[in-house]
Amino acid sequence: MFRFIQAALVDFTDLLFPTLCLGCRCSLTANEKILCADCRIRLPETGQHREPYDQNLLNKFAGKVPIQFVASYLFFSRHNLVQKLIHQIKYKGQKEAAKEIARWYGHQLKTESQLANQIDVLIGVPLHKSRFQQRGYNQADSIAEGLSEALNVPMATDILARTRFRDSQTRKNRLDRWENVKTAFAVLRPEAVEGKNVMIVDDVLTTGATLEACSIELLRAGCKSVSVITLAATHR
Structure with missing residues (x-):
């Protein structure tokens, strides 16, 4: 009887307050x-995890920092569905969406590639x-959590820290982005990454400046290799 009442309450709540698609709002x-x-x-979907040494993404780091491989789930462009999702995840508190979408990608990575075997x-x-206090959460950690589960x-979350506050990277070019984050x-805990294969996780790969700055510090700390995984990546 209790389960029946509980199910009825859930159905009634869904009727009054339906969960909406983050894409089309149905x-x-x-x-x-x-x-x-x-x-x-x-x-x-990029399908790029099947070719993680694809130069289109690795070239963002070429001559700057040695990245083992790069994998991104989706193509990001202005006004497309992915931009809408990233905006919801980054600014509208949709951290559960970040975890769920990361799980989707994690399952693909596990079944269609060997990348998981190369990550410590x-x-x-x-x-x-x-x-963090302003947003209440870190979307990159939510993405990493979903990937970790899958x-x-x-x-x-206690190894790498952002020590300097910088303004948004959104409207900056590659050089300005690098100047903005190079010492940030x-x-x-260097001992936690020494000799380890580290995967840095973020929401969108654009110029790669932020990920480059993180990679440099991790390599200086003695990790064996650094790779990059993101929910989305721009074409350029």
């Missing part, structure tokens, strides 16, 4: 999460404590 069915089936099918620890790009690879990170 009501989700009981079997859908975050996106409706139509929007999920329309996600512009996942580290999300950290926020400065002021930015890949069965540990994540850490520090490794708090």
